[in-house]
Amino acid sequence: MHRTYKDLPSEPVAMQSTEDIITGTWRSIRPVVNEDKCIRCYMCWKYCPDMSIIVEKEGDYPTVDLDHCKGCGICSNECPRGAIKMQREVL
Amino acid sequence: MIEMMTANYAAAHGARLARADVVAVYPITPQTSISEKCAEMVEKGEMDAKFMMMESEHSAMSALIGASYVGARTFTATSSHGLALMHEMLMWAVGARRPIVMPVAARTIGGPWNIWGEHQDVITERDVGWLQIFCENNQEVLDTVLMAYRVAEDPEVMLPVMVIEDGFILSHTVDSVDVPDQEAVDRYLPPFRPEHPVSIERPMRHGGVVMPDWWTEFRHRIYLSQEVARTKLLEAEEAFQKEFGRSYGGMMELYRCDDADAVLVVAGSAAGTAKEVADKLREEGKKVGVAKLRVFRPFPAQEVHHLGKKVRTVGVFDRSYTFGDGGAMFNEVRSALHGQRNNMKNYIGGLGGRDVTVKNIEWIFEDLLKIASSGKVDRTVEWVALKDGSGRW
Amino acid sequence: MLEVRFHGRGGQGAVVASEILAKAAVREGKYASAFPFFGVERRGAPVMAFCRIDNRPIRIHAGIYDPDHVVVLDPALMGMIDVTEGQKEDGTLLINTSHTREELNIPNGRRTVLVDATAIALRRGLGSATAPIVNTAILGAFARACPEVGIDSILESIKDSVPAKREQNLAAAQDAYKQLEGL
Numbered sequence: 001m002h003r004t005y006k007d008l009p010s011e012p013v014a015m016q017s018t019e020d021i022i023t024g025t026w027r028s029i030r031p032v033v034n035e036d037k038c039i040r041c042y043m044c045w046k047y048c049p050d051m052s053i054i055v056e057k058e059g060d061y062p063t064v065d066l067d068h069c070k071g072c073g074i075c076s077n078e079c080p081r082g083a084i085k086m087q088r089e090v091l
Numbered sequence: 092m093i094e095m096m097t098a099n100y101a102a103a104h105g106a107r108l109a110r111a112d113v114v115a116v117y118p119i120t121p122q123t124s125i126s127e128k129c130a131e132m133v134e135k136g137e138m139d140a141k142f143m144m145m146e147s148e149h150s151a152m153s154a155l156i157g158a159s160y161v162g163a164r165t166f167t168a169t170s171s172h173g174l175a176l177m178h179e180m181l182m183w184a185v186g187a188r189r190p191i192v193m194p195v196a197a198r199t200i201g202g203p204w205n206i207w208g209e210h211q212d213v214i215t216e217r218d219v220g221w222l223q224i225f226c227e228n229n230q231e232v233l234d235t236v237l238m239a240y241r242v243a244e245d246p247e248v249m250l251p252v253m254v255i256e257d258g259f260i261l262s263h264t265v266d267s268v269d270v271p272d273q274e275a276v277d278r279y280l281p282p283f284r285p286e287h288p289v290s291i292e293r294p295m296r297h298g299g300v301v302m303p304d305w306w307t308e309f310r311h312r313i314y315l316s317q318e319v320a321r322t323k324l325l326e327a328e329e330a331f332q333k334e335f336g337r338s339y340g341g342m343m344e345l346y347r348c349d350d351a352d353a354v355l356v357v358a359g360s361a362a363g364t365a366k367e368v369a370d371k372l373r374e375e376g377k378k379v380g381v382a383k384l385r386v387f388r389p390f391p392a393q394e395v396h397h398l399g400k401k402v403r404t405v406g407v408f409d410r411s412y413t414f415g416d417g418g419a420m421f422n423e424v425r426s427a428l429h430g431q432r433n434n435m436k437n438y439i440g441g442l443g444g445r446d447v448t449v450k451n452i453e454w455i456f457e458d459l460l461k462i463a464s465s466g467k468v469d470r471t472v473e474w475v476a477l478k479d480g481s482g483r484w
Numbered sequence: 485m486l487e488v489r490f491h492g493r494g495g496q497g498a499v500v501a502s503e504i505l506a507k508a509a510v511r512e513g514k515y516a517s518a519f520p521f522f523g524v525e526r527r528g529a530p531v532m533a534f535c536r537i538d539n540r541p542i543r544i545h546a547g548i549y550d551p552d553h554v555v556v557l558d559p560a561l562m563g564m565i566d567v568t569e570g571q572k573e574d575g576t577l578l579i580n581t582s583h584t585r586e587e588l589n590i591p592n593g594r595r596t597v598l599v600d601a602t603a604i605a606l607r608r609g610l611g612s613a614t615a616p617i618v619n620t621a622i623l624g625a626f627a628r629a630c631p632e633v634g635i636d637s638i639l640e641s642i643k644d645s646v647p648a649k650r651e652q653n654l655a656a657a658q659d660a661y662k663q664l665e666g667l
Contacts, residue, residue, distance in 0.1 A: 005308050011188035011249065012301050012309055013287045017294030095507045095516075228545075260545050264519035265503045267510055267541070360545035367543045446547045 019068075023050070027071035029086040035061045037083035044075035044084060094270050098229040098261035101268045102168060102194040102254065103128035105236025107138040108276040109192070112163035115143040115154040117173060120206045121258040122196040125168035140166075148173040152180035152191075159189040160297055162288035164240065167191070170258060171198035174212045178219070184251045185220030185313060187298060190243030190283070191251040192236060193221075197359070197410075198258040199443050207444020208258030210359065210410040214419045220313050222252040222320055223388040225358040229266040231339055232256045234331065237271075237280055241327045244283050247319045257360040257410075259444065271335055279334045317389045324386060340383065342391035345398065347373060348380035353404040353459035355438075356395075356424055358384040361408060361447040368452040379456045384420060395427035404434040404463040406455060408475075410441040417472045434462050440475030451475055454484065486632050487548045490533040491567050492557035497619030500645065501555070502533035504623055508633050508641035509537040517542040530561055537632060553630050556580060557601070557618050559588065568594065578629050580618050597629040597667065599660050608656040610649060620646065624657030628664040635661050 009015075031044075044062055045053040052069035053062050076084040096104070102125045106114065114133070116126035132138035141158075145151040148169050155165040169177060174195055184191050197213050199205040213223060224239065226232045232254060239252035256262055287295060301309055325341050332338040340346075346366050348354050357365050362383040369379050382398055382405075384391070399405060405428065409418025416422060421437035428435065438455050441447040455475065462468055476484045488505065492498030499520045506516035514537055521532035534548045552575040556567050559581040568577060577594055580601035590596050601621035611617035620642050627635035639654055646653045 005311075008305065008308055008312070010246065010286055010312075012186065012297070012299070014296040014299060015287070015293070016296060018296055019294070093510065095503065095510055095518075228541075228543075257545070260519075264517055264545070265506055266517040267515060363543035363545050448546045448549070449544065 022067050023070055024065075024067045027066075027069060028089055029071045029073065030066065030069065030089055031064050031071070031073070031075050031084045032087050033062055033064070034083045034085065037081045038062070039081055039083075041080065043078050043080060047074050047078045049074060092270050093267050095265050096229065096268050097124065097263055097265055098226070098232045098256040099124040099168075099194075099196065099263070100128050101229045101233035102236055102256065103132065104268075104270055105194075105233045105254075106140075106166040106192075107132055108233075108271060108273060109166070109237055109240050109280055110164060110277075110282075111138075111140050111166035111192075113141045113143065113155060113158040114166045115145050115151040115158070116167050117145050117148045117151050117169070119148070119170050119173040121198060121208070121262040122168045122170040122173070122194070124262070125194055125196070129166070148177045149180055152177045152184060155191050156180065156184050156187055156189050159191060159285070160187070160289045162283060162285050164244075164283045165189070165191045166193070168194045168196070170196045171200050171206075171212045174216060175200055178216065181216060181219045181221060181251075183298075186309070188249040188313075189251060190240070190249055192239045192243055192254065193251065194232065194236065194254040194256060196258040196262040197255050205443045206258075208260050208262075208410075209442045209444070210255070210257075211412070211442075213253060213255050214409075214411040214413075216253070217388060217419060220250060220317070221388060222250055222317070222324075222386070223255060224252065224386050225255045225384065226261065227339075227360060227362045227383060227385075229256075229261060229264070229268050230337070232261065233268055233270070234335070234337055234339070237276060238324070238327045238331055240283075241280055241330070242320060242323045244285075245319075245323050246286060248316050248323050250313065250316050250320065255359065260360045269335075269337075275334055279330065321389050321391075339385055341394075342386040342389075343394040343398070344383040344385055346381040346383065348382060348398065348402060350378055351380035351402050352378045352463040353406065353456065354380040354382050354398065354402045355406045355408055355452070355455060355459065356382045356384055356398075356420065357408040358387065358420065359410065361410070361441060361452070364447060364449060365408075365452050368449055368456060372453070372456055377456070377460060379460065387420070390423050390427070392423075392427040395424050396431075399428040399431045399433045403432075404459050406436050406438055406459045408438045408440065408447075408455065410439075410447075412439055412442075421472075434466065434468050436462060436468050436470070437472045438475050439472060445476070447475075485536060485538040485542075486553070487551045488535040488537075488553045488555065488630075489548055489551040489571075490535075490555045490557065491561050491565070492531055492533070492619075493561070494529045494531050495615060496531075496557045497617050498531050498533045498557050501557070501619035501623055502535040504619070504638065504641045504645045505535045505626065505633060506537070507645060508623075508637040509535075511637040511640055512634065514539055515541045521547075530565065551575065553578065553626075555622060555626060557622055559583065562588065576629050578622065578626055580622050597625065597664065599625040599664060601625065601656075601660060604656050604659045604663070608652040608659070610652055610656055620653040621656040621660045624660035625664055627657075628661050628667050
């Protein structure tokens with residue numbers, strides 16, 4: 001981290017990918033995919049604002065990148081079959 | 092090559108010669124023909140730029156901030172309500188340190204509607220962190236666009252610049268413009284090389300959160316860059332003079348001020364008229380001068396200070412107003428003269444397209460000379476040529 | 485400094501005429517600026533355009549209130565406004581009209597030049613009978629009526645400035661110039 005004024009970059013920039021920032025800890029509810037109901041339409045993948053729905057290849061069931069998913073619930077809201085339920089995080 | 096063109100076309104040619112990579116615009120009177128000329132030159136292949144027609148000025152500025160992150164040289168133009176709509180993104184461009192150059196055809200902001208010229212739109216944005224340069228004529232508009240990129244993209248500055256031309260009075264007046272050669276401009280203006288261009292190979296985050304522990308320091312940096320810009324502006328103009336043989340007097344041009352009894356501080360196109368009037372009055376033995384306030388941000392406080400030492404009576408012409416107070420330029424000049432014993436008076440006029448005539452300026456100079464000889468300022472703020480039935484005009 | 489005021493209606497080309505005149509003066513090594521009266525732009529509305537010509541760069545950025553010459557593209561305007569308002573005594577009034585000086589009620593003392601630019605324009609196929617484009621014809625007449633700018637530079641300037649019917653526009657200017665021979 002920056003310790004003195006001189007260490008600051010010339011502009012507010014962080015030379016680090018957002019991938020390295022674990023935002024999953026912000027989550028209080030997590031999406032859980034019910035593969036019995038999922039029709040693999042990938043609407044969840046399309047709507048996820050944080051690119052946290054992972055589909056490795058076409059035909060796969062979607063999984064959730066829990067390191068980055070903030071638990072907003074948009075995937076659950078958009079799923080046409082109600083296949084994604086938001087579950088409370090437990091310690 | 093000398094060509095006859097409006098200040099709007101001169102601004103567009105400035106962007107072409109500067110090799111702007113991305114032009115994102117939304118039309119508004121009296122700026123529109125800047126955008127149109129850029130579109131035309133891109134279409135004809137005379138300008139190698141990506142032209143983006145946006146859905147608002149707010150979007151135009153947002154698009155340029157993004158394009159500038161990648162390393163594109165960026166250009167847009169606006170006026171009035173368009174500038175007001177950009178307000179949020181103007182500040183973002185500063186905080187993001189994007190060296191965007193934007194001519195503003197200065198105009199009123201409603202309501203009620205008035206499409207004509209005054210400085211209210213740009214004066215209202217004086218606190219956002221953009222450099223602000225007022226131009227006197229069409230040639231100065233083209234030249235200032237080139238100088239603006241050179242200063243804006245300086246690694247020690249990295250701030251956006253407004254190149255201000257008076258709406259209609261310059262934007263729609265055809266005048267001689269010496270259009271420089273591309274080779275000369277290329278010599279003068281190196282390509283834009285940002286320190287942290289966004290690229291896939293080098294992941295980075297721009298525009299994230301700055302917490303309270305470092306926010307002050309980042310703001311202080313902008314403050315310092317504005318200070319550095321003073322020197323950089325002078326350097327850019329000196330280099331411009333060497334390459335093109337033209338210069339504009341630095342932050343504030345002093346015209347016949349040396350032995351003047353009274354001087355008028357004035358920005359924009361009216362400075363030309365004031366110089367003409369000063370010449371005329373000088374022939375009559377009246378010692379008046381003109382201080383053309385060219386750069387308003389950063390404010391040339393030192394220059395004003397020195398002027399105040401030289402000339403006792405200082406008038407300031409504001410083409411805008413700060414309701415509840417005098418004109419903004421007046422207040423800043425007065426603040427720079429703090430502690431000196433100058434006679435000061437503020438003249439507000441040229442609003443909403445009202446002509447600033449030779450007679451108006453003659454009246455102002457005569458008024459200032461009266462103050463100079465009597466040592467008494469009758470009132471601090473005078474609204475010029477006001478139809479108040481007072482018979483003063 | 486020479487100052488010229490053009491009176492016309494939106495669509496007649498008064499603004500372009502002022503620009504062509506300025507460009508012509510610059511061709512002769514002078515300095516010039518041209519600007520319209522910044523009113524509400526509407527086809528048919530009375531418009532004014534201005535031109536300043538000088539031997540040194542133009543620094544005044546204010547309106548023109550006491551022009552040397554006045555050019556009237558549409559004589560019908562003369563019933564509505566005083567086209568000579570503020571005009572200098574020794575300036576020329578150039579009017580596009582098919583009428584005589586008496587019919588137009590022009591007072592004595594003012595040097596006045598009349599030319600039927602509408603007829604010339606129509607003969608050269610510029611515009612229509614209801615909306616003739618008379619600016620190039622009247623500029624040809626200007627070159628004859630006012631000595632400050634020559635016909636050659638006006639023709640060159642027209643060539644550079646008109647977007648269409650270049651030959652017809654040049655011919656219209658020449659027609660008017662010839663018509664006023666011996667003036």
